[in-house]
Amino acid sequence: MRTERAQMEDRPDIVAVMVGIAVEGPYSYRVPPGMAVARGSIVAVPLGPRLIQGVVWGPPKDVVAHSRLRDIAHAYDVPQLSEELLKLVEWVAKYTLAAPGQVLRAVLRSTEALDAPKPVVAYRRTGREPEKLTPARLRVLDALMDDLAWPKSALIGATGVSPSVIDGLERAGAVEKLEMPPPPVVLPPDPDTDIATLSEAQQQALAQITALDPHQFGVALLDGVTGGGKTEVFFEAVADTLRAGRQALILLPEIALTNTFISRFTKRFGTKPAEWHSDMTPLQRARVWRGVLDGTVRAVVGARSALFLPFRELGMLVLDEEHDGAYKQADGITYHARDMAVVRAHLSNARVILSSATPSVETRNNANVGRYAHVLLTSRFAEASMPNITAIDMRIDGPEKGQWIAPLLAREVFAALDRGEQALLFLNRRGYAPLTLCKSCGHQYQCPDCSAWMVEHRFRGVLMCHHCGHEVRTPKVCEKCGDTESLTAVGPGIERIAEEAAARFPDAKRVILSSDMGSNAQLRERFSEIERGEFDLIIGTQLVSKGHHFEKLSVVGVLDADLGLAHGDPRAAEKTFQILTQVAGRAGRASKTGKAFLQTYHPDHAVMKAMVSGDREAFYAHELMAREAGGLPPFGRLAALIVSANEHDAAMNFAKKLLSAAPMADGVRLFGPADAPVAMVRGRHRVRLLAQSGKDFDLSGYVRFWLGSAEKVTGNLRVQVDIDPMSFM
Numbered sequence: 236m237r238t239e240r241a242q243m244e245d246r247p248d249i250v251a252v253m254v255g256i257a258v259e260g261p262y263s264y265r266v267p268p269g270m271a272v273a274r275g276s277i278v279a280v281p282l283g284p285r286l287i288q289g290v291v292w293g294p295p296k297d298v299v300a301h302s303r304l305r306d307i308a309h310a311y312d313v314p315q316l317s318e319e320l321l322k323l324v325e326w327v328a329k330y331t332l333a334a335p336g337q338v339l340r341a342v343l344r345s346t347e348a349l350d351a352p353k354p355v356v357a358y359r360r361t362g363r364e365p366e367k368l369t370p371a372r373l374r375v376l377d378a379l380m381d382d383l384a385w386p387k388s389a390l391i392g393a394t395g396v397s398p399s400v401i402d403g404l405e406r407a408g409a410v411e412k413l414e415m416p417p418p419p420v421v422l423p424p425d426p427d428t429d430i431a432t433l434s435e436a437q438q439q440a441l442a443q444i445t446a447l448d449p450h451q452f453g454v455a456l457l458d459g460v461t462g463g464g465k466t467e468v469f470f471e472a473v474a475d476t477l478r479a480g481r482q483a484l485i486l487l488p489e490i491a492l493t494n495t496f497i498s499r500f501t502k503r504f505g506t507k508p509a510e511w512h513s514d515m516t517p518l519q520r521a522r523v524w525r526g527v528l529d530g531t532v533r534a535v536v537g538a539r540s541a542l543f544l545p546f547r548e549l550g551m552l553v554l555d556e557e558h559d560g561a562y563k564q565a566d567g568i569t570y571h572a573r574d575m576a577v578v579r580a581h582l583s584n585a586r587v588i589l590s591s592a593t594p595s596v597e598t599r600n601n602a603n604v605g606r607y608a609h610v611l612l613t614s615r616f617a618e619a620s621m622p623n624i625t626a627i628d629m630r631i632d633g634p635e636k637g638q639w640i641a642p643l644l645a646r647e648v649f650a651a652l653d654r655g656e657q658a659l660l661f662l663n664r665r666g667y668a669p670l671t672l673c674k675s676c677g678h679q680y681q682c683p684d685c686s687a688w689m690v691e692h693r694f695r696g697v698l699m700c701h702h703c704g705h706e707v708r709t710p711k712v713c714e715k716c717g718d719t720e721s722l723t724a725v726g727p728g729i730e731r732i733a734e735e736a737a738a739r740f741p742d743a744k745r746v747i748l749s750s751d752m753g754s755n756a757q758l759r760e761r762f763s764e765i766e767r768g769e770f771d772l773i774i775g776t777q778l779v780s781k782g783h784h785f786e787k788l789s790v791v792g793v794l795d796a797d798l799g800l801a802h803g804d805p806r807a808a809e810k811t812f813q814i815l816t817q818v819a820g821r822a823g824r825a826s827k828t829g830k831a832f833l834q835t836y837h838p839d840h841a842v843m844k845a846m847v848s849g850d851r852e853a854f855y856a857h858e859l860m861a862r863e864a865g866g867l868p869p870f871g872r873l874a875a876l877i878v879s880a881n882e883h884d885a886a887m888n889f890a891k892k893l894l895s896a897a898p899m900a901d902g903v904r905l906f907g908p909a910d911a912p913v914a915m916v917r918g919r920h921r922v923r924l925l926a927q928s929g930k931d932f933d934l935s936g937y938v939r940f941w942l943g944s945a946e947k948v949t950g951n952l953r954v955q956v957d958i959d960p961m962s963f964m
């Protein structure tokens with residue numbers, strides 16, 4: 236960069252500016268006299284008829300006549316973006332094949348953040364008494380006795396007077412109006428507030444992490460059972476980073492649902508963390524963004540997009556539940572937050588902690604080969620131990636027809652309820668039934684726009700497509716043959732399990748947890764109620780598997796342990812293993828040993844065997860061997876190309892042309908084109924191509940070259956590229 240900066244000094248009047256829209260590279264602009272900008276400066280530039288945000292990227296790439304250029308309209312009075320953040324933008328664009336401007340937009344997302352923060356209106360006593368003293372005026376003056384300035388809103392809140400009372404006092408000369416800088420969005424966390432007393436195992440784990448040079452890039456896999464005390468360990472590592480004067484970022488997969496984590500952070504560091512997720516208002520986001528950039532915000536707890544916050548002194552990144560699928564962004568820039576966190580840490584000379592009870596196979600492999608420090612936290616915290624896991628063979632010991640809970644599981648749930656403990660019934664499928672079928676004519680209800688069944692949601696009285704959200708009222712008459720009383724719900728969803736549970740366990744206080752059962756705020760409240768023991772029987776989807784601490788829970792039943800294994804997805808076994816382990820790990824988290832039951836038709840599958848025997852090493856060994864044999868990640872690379880169009884033939888024909896235009900390259904194998912497993916979504920037909928290569932091959936570069944040399948898409952054709960796909964739908 237030194238050379239680029241030097242060049243900028245040679246021609247300070249022309250710079251390249253990257254704008255936050257999907258363009259491939261920066262444009263040249265003139266720097267008007269009196270304006271000083273450098274690489275990383277955030278500016279507003281004219282583009283066509285509008286003004287748009289951008290970032291000064293460096294000297295212009297090509298020589299353009301000075302007179303043809305337009306001036307930078309405005310340079311914002313905020314610190315420059317750091318060199319490593321600009322490099323991250325370039326890296327992500329290159330790797331995911333997104334346009335650099337599109338990635339930059341993920342950085343610049345907040346417009347309010349760039350203007351000077353609005354001052355707060357506050358009032359202070361002048362010492363002069365007003366001529367007329369009403370009770371309301373007296374309350375205000377009493378509140379201001381301490382001679383400090385009070386923000387207007389706080390003053391109104393404390394005294395209950397109307398704003399006009401304060402205005403009147405101001406006119407009477409008894410109080411004066413001041414403008415104060417707004418308070419910081421959060422107070423700085425104090426690393427020494429409530430230092431945890433760590434167990435011996437935790438101390439050893441922490442020592443392994445802090446042994447990583449704090450000024451060098453390094454990654455630690457913090458690998459330990461659910462409830463094993465990993466959070467305490469990484470909090471201490473975060474404290475270590477804060478003490479060293481650097482910023483910390485903690486990513487959580489489902490932050491909007493997590494009350495517990497925020498309160499644990501607050502207890503440990505004496506103040507709330509700055510949060511970053513979709514439930515925040517634009518103004519809250521703006522203030523956090525600016526605080527991160529000017530350095531007043533020292534620690535952020537956020538969703539995956541927090542990776543693009545403008546940290547200047549990032550020293551530590553933590554990814555809790557690093558295996559979680561929520562870290563992959565599937566739309567727009569298709570990045571994986573785990574991989575990008577490692578890249579960002581590399582650019583910032585920062586440390587990374589990847590924390591999980593069920594690490595991804597990729598991360599486990601990096602630890603196995605010594606690329607990451609493998610920090611094992613073995614003993615379960617607070618004297619709890621891993622649950623005993625039993626497979627229920629549904630071919631032999633399954634429930635009676637029309638029921639979904641096997642007799643053995645039902646007995647165990649009864650026993651737990653009798654003991655005053657909690658039980659959990661888990662099925663990772665929303666709604667009442669995945670299929671509605673006419674018994675008379677065999678008609679199956681399908682979404683008109685997607686190749687998917689309409690899922691019945693009985694509480695809401697609708698059939699709904701889970702791909703596009705299309706809904707119809709639940710029909711009473713078959714739309715095909717007109718028969719009444721002939722429509723049947725086939726298979727269970729979570730609502731149907733709840734119905735069976737109500738009939739079998741009528742005295743239990745029951746709660747259903749499913750992402751369609753309320754707002755995030757309502758779901759957070761449900762979780763708190765469960766943690767307080769207000770329910771006996773929890774019936775839930777994947778939502779319940781994530782990071783919640785239910786102390787009284789002692790029995791977990793997984794109603795369809797095979798659910799994830801059905802797809803032709805190379806990660807199916809891993810995903811199933813992870814979710815089953817996470818759900819089973821909810822049992823027995825306090826002092827009791829829990830029990831978990833897996834209802835399965837495949838008790839001999841490697842995943843089920845590893846679960847029952849508690850031998851996760853066997854699972855990883857088996858899975859790594861299978862991946863290596865297939866040349867699959869982490870031993871190979873994959874890139875998916877999804878061609879979509881309004882007509883099936885258009886998509887398929889273009890995909891065939893793409894395939895024939897593919898450049899020859901050693902070790903690259905191409906598969907397809909084939910209709911995607913979900914062959915139509917929102918009325919668009921989808922055809923997939925898959926490229927596979929060795930792990931040291933630049934597959935992103937190959938695909939970029941391929942698409943660059945192939946025919947361009949026209950009309951309603953689209954080609955979407957997914958490097959390192961996690962889903963094969």
Ligand SMILES: [Zn+2]
Nearest residue numbers: 673676713716
């Ligand atoms: Zn029918």
Ligand SMILES: [Zn+2]
Nearest residue numbers: 682685700703
């Ligand atoms: Zn649909």
